[in-house]
Amino acid sequence: MGIHSLTNAEPRRTACGRKPLPADVALRIVITMPTGRLLTSEAQLTGYEADGISFKHFRPDAVAIPGNAAELIAVVRLLSREAIPFTIRGAGTSLSGGAVAAQGGVVVHTSRLRKIEEINSLGMYAVVESGVVLGHLEKSLAAQNLYYPPDPSSGAACTLGGNVAANAGGVHCFRYGVTGNYVLGVEAVLLDGQIVRFGGPAGGRGKWRDDWKRLFVGSEGTLGTFTRFWLRLIPRPECVWTFRATYPDVDSASAAIQRLGCHPAAPAAIELMDPRCVAMVENSPMAVGLPRGSFVLLTEIDGPAALVANRVSSIETLLREAGASEVSYSDHPGKRGELWRARKVAGGLMGQISPDWLVQDAVIPRAHLATVLGTIYAQADAAGIPVVNVFHAGDGNLHPSFLFDSRIPAQREAVEQLSHGLMTRVIELGGTLSGEHGIGNDKAAYMETFLGSVGKAMQLGVAHAFNPRHQLNPLKVFPERRFA
Amino acid sequence: MKTDSDRSRLFQPFIDATDMVMCCPADALLGDIQQEAAGHGLRFPLVCDPAWSLQAHVSAVDYAPASSRFGPYVDNVLGMNWELPSGRVVRVGERVIKSTTGYDLLRFLLHSDGRYGRARDYVLRLRPLGGGRMSATLGGDEESLDRVRSALLSTSWIHWIDAVTLYVMQSGAAVLHVDTDCAAGEEAIFEGHLDAVRREAGLTKEARSGVHPDGLPALSVKTTVPAAKGIARRLVEENGGTAAVLCMNGVVHYFPPAGRRPVSFEGRLAEQCEADGGHLMGPWAEPFRASAHEMMWSTTLETTWKNL
Numbered sequence: 046m047g048i049h050s051l052t053n054a055e056p057r058r059t060a061c062g063r064k065p066l067p068a069d070v071a072l073r074i075v076i077t078m079p080t081g082r083l084l085t086s087e088a089q090l091t092g093y094e095a096d097g098i099s100f101k102h103f104r105p106d107a108v109a110i111p112g113n114a115a116e117l118i119a120v121v122r123l124l125s126r127e128a129i130p131f132t133i134r135g136a137g138t139s140l141s142g143g144a145v146a147a148q149g150g151v152v153v154h155t156s157r158l159r160k161i162e163e164i165n166s167l168g169m170y171a172v173v174e175s176g177v178v179l180g181h182l183e184k185s186l187a188a189q190n191l192y193y194p195p196d197p198s199s200g201a202a203c204t205l206g207g208n209v210a211a212n213a214g215g216v217h218c219f220r221y222g223v224t225g226n227y228v229l230g231v232e233a234v235l236l237d238g239q240i241v242r243f244g245g246p247a248g249g250r251g252k253w254r255d256d257w258k259r260l261f262v263g264s265e266g267t268l269g270t271f272t273r274f275w276l277r278l279i280p281r282p283e284c285v286w287t288f289r290a291t292y293p294d295v296d297s298a299s300a301a302i303q304r305l306g307c308h309p310a311a312p313a314a315i316e317l318m319d320p321r322c323v324a325m326v327e328n329s330p331m332a333v334g335l336p337r338g339s340f341v342l343l344t345e346i347d348g349p350a351a352l353v354a355n356r357v358s359s360i361e362t363l364l365r366e367a368g369a370s371e372v373s374y375s376d377h378p379g380k381r382g383e384l385w386r387a388r389k390v391a392g393g394l395m396g397q398i399s400p401d402w403l404v405q406d407a408v409i410p411r412a413h414l415a416t417v418l419g420t421i422y423a424q425a426d427a428a429g430i431p432v433v434n435v436f437h438a439g440d441g442n443l444h445p446s447f448l449f450d451s452r453i454p455a456q457r458e459a460v461e462q463l464s465h466g467l468m469t470r471v472i473e474l475g476g477t478l479s480g481e482h483g484i485g486n487d488k489a490a491y492m493e494t495f496l497g498s499v500g501k502a503m504q505l506g507v508a509h510a511f512n513p514r515h516q517l518n519p520l521k522v523f524p525e526r527r528f529a
Numbered sequence: 530m531k532t533d534s535d536r537s538r539l540f541q542p543f544i545d546a547t548d549m550v551m552c553c554p555a556d557a558l559l560g561d562i563q564q565e566a567a568g569h570g571l572r573f574p575l576v577c578d579p580a581w582s583l584q585a586h587v588s589a590v591d592y593a594p595a596s597s598r599f600g601p602y603v604d605n606v607l608g609m610n611w612e613l614p615s616g617r618v619v620r621v622g623e624r625v626i627k628s629t630t631g632y633d634l635l636r637f638l639l640h641s642d643g644r645y646g647r648a649r650d651y652v653l654r655l656r657p658l659g660g661g662r663m664s665a666t667l668g669g670d671e672e673s674l675d676r677v678r679s680a681l682l683s684t685s686w687i688h689w690i691d692a693v694t695l696y697v698m699q700s701g702a703a704v705l706h707v708d709t710d711c712a713a714g715e716e717a718i719f720e721g722h723l724d725a726v727r728r729e730a731g732l733t734k735e736a737r738s739g740v741h742p743d744g745l746p747a748l749s750v751k752t753t754v755p756a757a758k759g760i761a762r763r764l765v766e767e768n769g770g771t772a773a774v775l776c777m778n779g780v781v782h783y784f785p786p787a788g789r790r791p792v793s794f795e796g797r798l799a800e801q802c803e804a805d806g807g808h809l810m811g812p813w814a815e816p817f818r819a820s821a822h823e824m825m826w827s828t829t830l831e832t833t834w835k836n837l
Contacts, residue, residue: 348688
């Protein structure tokens with residue numbers, strides 16, 4: 046696979062190649078959304094040309110912001126009829142090039158579909174519109190002692206529509222699972238204009254023979270446009286203990302991760318920061334006094350106070366026996382926040398110290414953590430690209446962040462090459478290309494290598510059933526998905 | 530039999546105690562799987578009857594009693610070797626516990642009832658075997674049982690309890706069975722909590738065990754949590770037998786008396802469940818007639834896949 050094949054659409058930095066919407070279509074969109082907005086000026090569109098991969102730009106021809114679900118449905122039907130490619134976008138926080146107009150057309154922004162329609166504490170589910178911000182749902186649930194565990198780091202901004210589209214994860218997935226484990230039902234408008242509900246509060250198939258919602262969760266906006274979800278809720282943990290342990294080397298940290306993974310206390314989170322990440326934090330105004338050169342492991346156990354309290358000493362012992370040079374832990378909310386602080390500030394610091402950064406996402410069997418980290422260091426150092434690692438170690442979910450300047454072509458190409466090297470190694474080890482960010486257009490080129498030709502053909506069959514012309518979010522997941 | 534040209538992609542039988550995953554043939558008996566996993570200090574918790582194969586479980590039910598803590602089969606089967614109708618075997622899914630790579634064919638195909646092929650091997654997510662066990666059967670009046678059930682489900686204790694199963698029996702009586710695997714030494718903590726909840730509701734602990742019927746249910750009903758008990762009662766009142774309500778999941782496993790087959794009840798039941806986004810499955814669930822729209826999607830998949 047050549048470097049140049051890694052991006053499957055030519056990014057457009059300027060408006061030069063942009064095709065404005067035909068005036069009559071623009072007018073009809075405006076009429077369709079009496080309470081919504083249509084953005085067409087260059088200045089307005091600039092804010093929609095990238096997602097969390099800030100250095101790849103795909104400027105849309107227009108942005109439609111429906112004011113409510115009915116307007117969203119009407120706009121989708123109109124765009125579908127007019128054969129205009131379109132991409133649904135929530136908060137645009139995806140990290141895979143998922144919510145960008147890779148083939149131009151219209152971005153449909155769902156930010157105004159933000160109603161939490163129902164929180165049913167008896168049935169343990171919530172009904173939400175697709176543009177509800179995850180953090181808002183979380184606040185509403187906390188008041189009722191309910192819990193929706195998926196917690197991507199963009200939780201304060203990201204929408205549930207984006208979470209379901211990417212099958213988002215987060216820190217507490219090791220025990221609680223990812224978004225897909227909590228989706229009971231989805232409602233979507235299809236390209237033929239039909240509104241379908243797959244599942245519902247019961248979380249089964251509903252009036253369908255097959256469980257189609259399984260295909261829609263994680264479909265990255267390529268099969269239909271989400272309007273609302275039924276989400277499973279669970280009781281909020283009564284008590285949480287956070288542990289932070291430092292290790293002198295990757296082998297001892299890795300030993301602790303393996304033992305935690307098999308511990309009956311089933312930690313909710315097992316996170317690891319590497320020494321380069323620790324150095325980044327300690328060299329910043331956000332320094333928390335971590336020993337330089339160390340691997341920092343964060344883990345949490347939660348549940349009823351009587352049960353969790355009984356497990357604290359065994360977790361501490363485990364962490365120390367694996368070779369920890371220091372172990373701190375607490376169940377006090379303020380102190381827990383301090384233990385997490387270095388982990389929480391790492392993402393923001395990357396943006397401050399580097400013009401650009403790319404956070405990759407891949408999952409490997411946990412036994413290979415040390416080996417793969419070694420490979421990442423060796424390849425990044427050889428390419429002269431700084432890399433920091435802070436990731437969901439319990440899941441084997443790597444997130445190496447490459448820091449670079451996208452204005453320097455050689456650095457940009459080096460980062461593409463590093464991503465390629467990582468994905469190749471991940472496939473060799475029996476891992477997978479994405480744990481929680483999705484494929485988007487950033488990793489579409491690796492799909493055939495990963496799936497094989499038959500596996501890929503099976504996958505494309507799904508797209509063919511719902512979106513045969515690839516009008517919806519073209520050039521995502523598979524490079525062949527070009528709207529014609 | 531044709532196989533994927535990239536044979537190396539197919540899963541081979543293995544057990545990985547570090548990552549807590551194993552690959553086993555689809556027709557492996559759950560009892561054998563348990564034995565194999567236990568040798569590594571692990572377990573696969575979703576068992577209805579250890580004498581039946583995993584494939585038989587997946588055909589008849591999508592939840593097991595321990596789904597209360599671990600979720601349905603689709604959350605505990607990570608990958609499969611899948612035989613397409615053409616005879617070609619392809620890999621679907623992963624051997625890691627987390628993935629959002631492409632469309633989720635694994636979860637779609639797992640309970641697809643043979644329409645698009647069949648599983649030959651499963652990759653399973655295993656869990657630590659704690660070394661301790663707490664198991665109790667509670668008897669009493671229905672209101673008291675409801676209070677205990679509700680108390681157990683509404684706090685984070687439920688995250689740590691394998692199963693909270695209400696058995697509704699032909700006699701009209703009901704018992705609540707609570708069961709969990711836990712770390713050695715934690716049994717007393719679980720028992721203490723259960724005793725406190727039980728005493729407050731005025732329930733007695735029964736000496737009997739083994740209330741779960743042998744075999745797999747004839748009918749599995751997926752509905753909402755609040756609706757499950759009522760459906761269980763109706764099934765038993767109208768048809769006899771025993772119904773097991775998996776309280777946390779809104780699932781009813783119905784075990785009819787030998788030789789009994791319901792006639793008219795099922796249609797109404799299916800309508801009620803489907804309205805809530807639920808469904809019926811198992812040998813007693815009548816074949817589902819897909820709508821024209823669904824047939825179009827299914828046919829597209831079948832046509833694409835049959836030529837692979």
